[in-house]
Amino acid sequence: MSALWEKLIASLEFPFVQYALIVGTLVALCSSLFGVTLVLKRFSFIGDGLSHVAFGAMAIATVLKLTNEMPLVLLLTVLCAVLLLRTGQNAKIRGDAAVAMISVGALALGYLLMNIFPTSGNLSGDVCSTLFGAFSILTLSPTEVWLSVGLSLLVVGLFVFFYHKIFAVTFDESFARATGVNAAGYNLLIAVIIAVIIVLAMNLVGSLLISALVIFPALSAMRVYKSFLSVTVCAAIVSVVCAVLGMLVAIVADTPVGSTIVAVDIVAFLIFALAGKLKR
Amino acid sequence: MALLICENASLGYEGTPIVRDLNFTVEAGDYLCVVGENGSGKSTLMKTILGLIPPLSGAIRTGDGLQQTEIGYLPQQTPVQRDFPASVREIVRSGCQGRMGKKPFYGKEEKELAERNIARMGLEALADRCYRELSGGQQQRVLLARALCATRRMLLLDEPVAGLDPKVTAEMYRLIEELNKKDGITVIMISHDLDAALKYADKVLHIGSTVFFGTKEDYLKSKALSGLTQEVAE
Numbered sequence: 300m301s302a303l304w305e306k307l308i309a310s311l312e313f314p315f316v317q318y319a320l321i322v323g324t325l326v327a328l329c330s331s332l333f334g335v336t337l338v339l340k341r342f343s344f345i346g347d348g349l350s351h352v353a354f355g356a357m358a359i360a361t362v363l364k365l366t367n368e369m370p371l372v373l374l375l376t377v378l379c380a381v382l383l384l385r386t387g388q389n390a391k392i393r394g395d396a397a398v399a400m401i402s403v404g405a406l407a408l409g410y411l412l413m414n415i416f417p418t419s420g421n422l423s424g425d426v427c428s429t430l431f432g433a434f435s436i437l438t439l440s441p442t443e444v445w446l447s448v449g450l451s452l453l454v455v456g457l458f459v460f461f462y463h464k465i466f467a468v469t470f471d472e473s474f475a476r477a478t479g480v481n482a483a484g485y486n487l488l489i490a491v492i493i494a495v496i497i498v499l500a501m502n503l504v505g506s507l508l509i510s511a512l513v514i515f516p517a518l519s520a521m522r523v524y525k526s527f528l529s530v531t532v533c534a535a536i537v538s539v540v541c542a543v544l545g546m547l548v549a550i551v552a553d554t555p556v557g558s559t560i561v562a563v564d565i566v567a568f569l570i571f572a573l574a575g576k577l578k579r
Numbered sequence: 580m581a582l583l584i585c586e587n588a589s590l591g592y593e594g595t596p597i598v599r600d601l602n603f604t605v606e607a608g609d610y611l612c613v614v615g616e617n618g619s620g621k622s623t624l625m626k627t628i629l630g631l632i633p634p635l636s637g638a639i640r641t642g643d644g645l646q647q648t649e650i651g652y653l654p655q656q657t658p659v660q661r662d663f664p665a666s667v668r669e670i671v672r673s674g675c676q677g678r679m680g681k682k683p684f685y686g687k688e689e690k691e692l693a694e695r696n697i698a699r700m701g702l703e704a705l706a707d708r709c710y711r712e713l714s715g716g717q718q719q720r721v722l723l724a725r726a727l728c729a730t731r732r733m734l735l736l737d738e739p740v741a742g743l744d745p746k747v748t749a750e751m752y753r754l755i756e757e758l759n760k761k762d763g764i765t766v767i768m769i770s771h772d773l774d775a776a777l778k779y780a781d782k783v784l785h786i787g788s789t790v791f792f793g794t795k796e797d798y799l800k801s802k803a804l805s806g807l808t809q810e811v812a813e
Binding site: 335339461462464467469471473474475476477479480520524525526527530 | 630631666670673674676677707726
């Protein structure tokens with residue numbers, strides 16, 4: 300036990316581990332805030348679709364040998380979020396079909412690109428780390444760290460500022476629109492923020508596991524708490540605690556960061572589900 | 580002066596009219612019931628009044644200084660709301676969003692307005708309870724309190740008693756009548772419950788294959804009545 304403890308203490312002295320913890324905590328916080336809205340607005344599938352888009356964008360960035368991949372990935376993912384929301388509104392191609400089309404399309408093209416223009420000898424390793432995060436959170440450059448911190452704080456700020464509008468639009472969109480709230484505008488804002496969160500979370504858990512980071516804390520909190528505010532606060536706390544715990548376990552046990560965090564999230568969900576049952 | 584004027588309006592979606600050449604006016608203090616069979620365009624009319632969709636031709640205007648966004652709307656419940664974690668107070672307060680414009684947080688004024696309307700609907704004891712754990716009738720009262728936060732003058736109720744048991748239905752109608760008679764709030768109610776329409780409303784708008792607009796008395800006298808009631812009953 301004490302050997303593990305010493306290993307943990309020793310690891311925490313590395314700056315890249317400290318960066319990872321800071322970024323991981325902030326990303327977990329952001330993703331959980333919008334989880335409730337995403338789940339309740341039935342937007343979960345958009346989040347999932349966008350994470351695949353982010354994978355495709357990452358592949359393009361890798362092929363182009365960009366030193367800093369985040370701005371391009373961010374741009375493409377936000378564009379797709381806007382596009383998806385637009386197509387969801389005019390009914391030519393149904394919303395869910397459009398999401399499925401764009402997401403598998405991006406996944407396939409991303410993999411294809413990485414195969415045609417291999418940038419390193421270890422192709423499957425590259426693909427795997429983009430999909431499942433692997434250790435990319437531990438290899439962030441200082442620019443990426445600052446970009447992540449800045450964007451996370453922006454997301455939290457926007458959420459707090461628009462909290463009541465987001466509540467109104469999520470709970471009852473037609474009522475909100477009838478009373479003059481610009482629901483379409485807020486939907487767009489939510490979609491863009493989700494795209495930003497996904498790109499941020501990609502470093503932490505990889506593109507296939509992002510949805511878990513967004514959805515699990517919200518669902519856990521909803522088992523036990525009854526008001527929007529308490530659910531949001533609880534989801535944020537659960538998400539941060541699970542992310543920190545997951546990262547520490549991953550460092551000590553040498554497990555992949557992303558899947559460890561998600562595993563902790565699953566355990567938290569089971570505990571909350573049980574607590575919700577007992578409370579009733 | 581009329582609060583709502585509908586002039587030669589044709590209503591529908593994407594160029595396909597469901598209701599043609601509709602004319603009616605709603606005066607301050609009216610209790611208008613909109614009846615008609617399913618698919619006759621009741622909800623299309625409602626969405627047009629609220630400005631959620633534009634009329635295909637003609638116009639529906641608000642008058643006497645009433646803004647379109649000042650119509651308090653009681654929608655039918657959506658599946659999303661049934662598992663939404665929100666307290667009664669949070670929901671009632673969200674009715675103030677329209678009047679707040681760009682302001683991000685509720686001020687003293689909005690909070691007081693919400694508390695008044697919670698009291699008005701007899702929900703004080705439930706204010707911190709979770710919406711999804713309330714009974715159907717209590718949920719409707721919460722949404723009515725929210726609608727009252729959005730308006731001082733006109734309520735638009737979409738099937739306000741759908742899915743409620745007879746006792747709660749009667750109570751709901753009594754509440755609505757009280758708002759109309761005591762507080763002078765103009766009520767437009769969409770309903771397929773013709774008996775209630777004839778009991779509580781003072782004006783009737785029937786849309787469908789035959790269109791009627793006028794007072795309840797005229798509606799009862801109307802020759803087409805036997806045909807109309809049958810149509811509605813189906």
